Amino acid sequence: MVDFVPNHVAPDHPWLTEHPEYFVQGSADDLVADPVGFLAVGGAVIARGRDPYFPPWPDVAQLNGFAPGLRQAAADTLRDIADQADGVRCDMAMLLLNDVFARTWGGRAGAVPEQEYWTEVIGSVRAEHPDFVFAAEAYWDMEWNLQQLGFDYCYDKRLYDRLVHDSPDAIRGHLHADVDYQRRLVRFLENHDEPRAATEFTPAKERAAAVVIATLPGATMWHEGQFVGWRVRLPVFLGRRPVEPVDQELGRFHVDLIGCHRPTAPG
Numbered sequence: 001m002v003d004f005v006p007n008h009v010a011p012d013h014p015w016l017t018e019h020p021e022y023f024v025q026g027s028a029d030d031l032v033a034d035p036v037g038f039l040a041v042g043g044a045v046i047a048r049g050r051d052p053y054f055p056p057w058p059d060v061a062q063l064n065g066f067a068p069g070l071r072q073a074a075a076d077t078l079r080d081i082a083d084q085a086d087g088v089r090c091d092m093a094m095l096l097l098n099d100v101f102a103r104t105w106g107g108r109a110g111a112v113p114e115q116e117y118w119t120e121v122i123g124s125v126r127a128e129h130p131d132f133v134f135a136a137e138a139y140w141d142m143e144w145n146l147q148q149l150g151f152d153y154c155y156d157k158r159l160y161d162r163l164v165h166d167s168p169d170a171i172r173g174h175l176h177a178d179v180d181y182q183r184r185l186v187r188f189l190e191n192h193d194e195p196r197a198a199t200e201f202t203p204a205k206e207r208a209a210a211v212v213i214a215t216l217p218g219a220t221m222w223h224e225g226q227f228v229g230w231r232v233r234l235p236v237f238l239g240r241r242p243v244e245p246v247d248q249e250l251g252r253f254h255v256d257l258i259g260c261h262r263p264t265a266p267g
Helices: 028-033 068-082 098-109 117-128 143-148 157-165 168-174 203-215 248-260
Strands: 002-004 038-041 044-047 087-090 133-136 153-155 185-188 219-221
Touching (some): 002 068, 028 044, 068 117, 157 185
Parallel strands (some): 087 133, 153 185, 185 219
């Protein structure tokens, strides 16, 4: 499985000069008034990527999920990936939902399409690759919405938050959800956006939480270094990491746990 980022690209991506119509665009006045939110590329002013709850990300350019050409290009890219891989993890997948994208960009994105981005793109890929797996990084309790649009799996961020902050009763209540729905969730204790489990949980709680996510229906995601207690959350921009101590006992625990784990397929 490889990573697919549908919402934005790097500012040196060739689409910026070859296909500016794929992007959310602004004006020269926007660039002057908001140089943090826009960048000039060739003869166009392009919005920097963002979600509706945070300032613009300074290192990316915003794709226009409503643009027909962009949707076709995304489907073409994914079909090429599907020729080479088993599936994709789709970064911030909920940002491309029609209502979310319209709320984020308003009139800059143009008219809201009749069809959802993911319905169109996933349907195009599945026509040629019916078994290709789509997993959504999903927040804001939008897992169900994304499953209905064709995703095989969605992040279960709510369970992560409850394991970190809530009581056993709250966790138990979360697990009363329909089993078919739960089989299409991705359980995790770490990812590149969250604190390391070794810093967030006590040793006993970390082991108990690991048992929970490893034995529930659905998919389980383990992060690099989680098994042996790494504590440094590396910025995604950094290509090197410090040498960290290895917790051998925690490592043996995870080896035993994985040996007992039997993942379940959706559906």
